[in-house]
Amino acid sequence: MATDDIPAFIGGREGEGRRALITGLRGFTGYYMAQELTAAGYRVYGTVMPGEELGPDIVALDLCDREAVARMVDEVQPDVVAHLAGIAFVAHTNAELIYRVNVVGTRNLLEALANGKHRPTSVLLASSANIYGNASVAVIDENVVPAPANDYAVSKLAMEYMARLWMDKLPITIARPFNYTGVGQAENFLLPKIVSHFRRNEKRIELGNLAIARDFSDVRMVARAYRRLLAVAPAGEAFNVCSGSSHSLANLIDMMSEIAGYHIDVHVNPAFVRANDVLTLSGSNSKLTAVIGQLDPTPLSETLRWMYLA
Numbered sequence: 001m002a003t004d005d006i007p008a009f010i011g012g013r014e015g016e017g018r019r020a021l022i023t024g025l026r027g028f029t030g031y032y033m034a035q036e037l038t039a040a041g042y043r044v045y046g047t048v049m050p051g052e053e054l055g056p057d058i059v060a061l062d063l064c065d066r067e068a069v070a071r072m073v074d075e076v077q078p079d080v081v082a083h084l085a086g087i088a089f090v091a092h093t094n095a096e097l098i099y100r101v102n103v104v105g106t107r108n109l110l111e112a113l114a115n116g117k118h119r120p121t122s123v124l125l126a127s128s129a130n131i132y133g134n135a136s137v138a139v140i141d142e143n144v145v146p147a148p149a150n151d152y153a154v155s156k157l158a159m160e161y162m163a164r165l166w167m168d169k170l171p172i173t174i175a176r177p178f179n180y181t182g183v184g185q186a187e188n189f190l191l192p193k194i195v196s197h198f199r200r201n202e203k204r205i206e207l208g209n210l211a212i213a214r215d216f217s218d219v220r221m222v223a224r225a226y227r228r229l230l231a232v233a234p235a236g237e238a239f240n241v242c243s244g245s246s247h248s249l250a251n252l253i254d255m256m257s258e259i260a261g262y263h264i265d266v267h268v269n270p271a272f273v274r275a276n277d278v279l280t281l282s283g284s285n286s287k288l289t290a291v292i293g294q295l296d297p298t299p300l301s302e303t304l305r306w307m308y309l310a
C-alpha cells in the first residue's frame with residue numbers, strides 16, 4: 001500500500017463507539033497504549049495482574065487461567081485487542097513461566113476470542129525483534145528468518161506460530177517491536193538503568209556485555225504504531241516496529257553524559273553478562289510505514305532527556 005492510500009481516519013477518532021481491550025494495562029506499554037486508544041475515542045478495558053489495583057473497566061486476570069480468560073472476554077466483548085501482557089525481560093530466569101505466560105497465556109486469549117459471542121476486527125499480539133537472534137544482515141526486515149537464541153525469544157516465536165493456528169478465525173496482526181523505552185520502564189532494562197544512575201549522580205555504573213547495539217524507539221511512538229496497526233493492518237501479517245537507527249552502548253552512555261553534563265565510569269560486572277546474548281538489533285520499518293504512514297520518531301536523545309527529567 002502506498003503512503004498516499006492510507007485512510008484519512010488515521011490520527012483521528014477511529015475508536016468512536018468501539019471497545020478496546022488491553023492486556024497488561026499496568027505494564028510499561030499498557031499505560032501509553034491506554035492513553036493512545038482513549039484519545040482515539042475507544043472505550044478502553046484492561047487486564048491487570050491479580051493483586052494489582054482495580055478500577056472501572058479494569059479486570060484482574062491470570063492469563064494462564066483459561067476459564068477466567070474466557071469469562072473476561074465474554075464480559076468485555078472487545079472490538080479490538082492489544083495483547084501486551086507477558087514476560088518482557090529477556091534475561092528472566094524462570095523459563096517455565098516465560099513459556100506458560102507468553103505461549104499458553106496467549107493461546108488462552110485467542111481461544112476465548114475465537115469462541116466469544118463477538119468477533120473483534122483486529123487482534124494485535126506483541127512479539128519481539130529478539131526472535132531474529134544474531135542475524136547476519138545489518139538491517140533486519142520481516143523476511144529475515146528468525147533464529148531465536150534464548151528462551152524468551154523462543155517463547156515469542158512459538159507464540160507467533162501458535163497464533164497462525166487461529167488466523168482462519170481471528171484477524172491477527174503480529175508486532176515485532178525492537179527495543180523501546182520511556183518514563184515508567186523498569187530499571188532492570190538497560191536504558192532506565194543507565195538513566196537512573198545519572199539521575200542519582202553516580203560516578204560509576206556496572207553493566208554486562210558492552211559490545212551491543214540496539215534500535216531504540218520512544219514508547220509513545222510504539223503505542224501510536226500499535227493503535228494505527230489495529231485500525232488498518234491487513235490480518236495475518238507481521239510488522240517490525242522500530243525507528244530504523246541503531247546505537248551502540250558506548251553511544252548511549254555518551255548521549256546520557258551529554259544530557260547530565262558529567263562522565264560516568266563503566267565497569268563490567270559478569271553477573272549482568274548474558275549467555276547467548278543478541279548483540280545487534282537494527283530494523284527496517286519500511287513494511288510498517290507503508291501500511292500506517294510515517295512514524296515521526298522522537299530522537300533518542302529527547303526520549304532520554306524526558307526520562308532524566310521525569
Ligand SMILES: Nc1nc2c(ncn2[C@@H]2O[C@H](COP(=O)(O)OP(=O)(O)O[C@H]3O[C@H](CO)[C@@H](O)[C@H](O)[C@@H]3O)[C@@H](O)[C@H]2O)c(=O)[nH]1
Binds near residue numbers: 091214281
Ligand atoms: N538490562 C541490562 N542489559 C544490559 C546490561 N549491560 C549490558 N546489557 C545489554 O543490553 C542489551 C539490551 O538489554 P535490555 O534493555 O534488557 O533489552 P533486550 O534484552 O534487548 O530486550 C528488550 O527489547 C526486546 C526487543 O528487541 C523486547 O522484546 C524485550 O521485551 C525488551 O524490551 C542486551 O544485549 C543486554 O545484554 C545491564 O546492566 N542491564
